[in-house]
Amino acid sequence: HALKYHITIDGCNAQSQIVSSMSNEAIRAEKAEALRDELLLIWDLEVAAERAIVERLLHEDVHNWPLQVCQELTHLNATMYVQPNPGGLGHPNSEGVDARITALQQIIADCEGILQTPIYTRSEE
Secondary structure, three states: OHHHHHHOOOOOOOOOOOOOOOOHHHHHHHHHHHHHHHHOOOOOOOOHHHHHHHHHHOOOOOOOHHHHHHHHHHHHHHHOOEOOOOOOEOHHHHHHHHHHHHHHHHHHHHHHHHHHOOOOOOOOO
């Protein structure tokens, strides 16, 4: 969810009210509201810990939602999904999850590089 709102103008959301004349701040606010609506399908905002995750993700200082998601996953894996927590993973498995999160961070960084790389074309004479 976070990635599609990060790399597209409207998150591929047919209900988006984003138009080209809007300021960057207005576009971000519109996208954040739409992303929040989608996150309600995943997180229960009545639960304080889950609400805190969504609030951190959508905080105005966060400029890269996909990387913030990776940071939240790293935090959850380190604090909630490992032993001695009930149902927590043992050390080798939690390291495996960390490795997957790190790989995801690298993929996001690589995609950012591709998005921001200009395509040079031969100029017409």
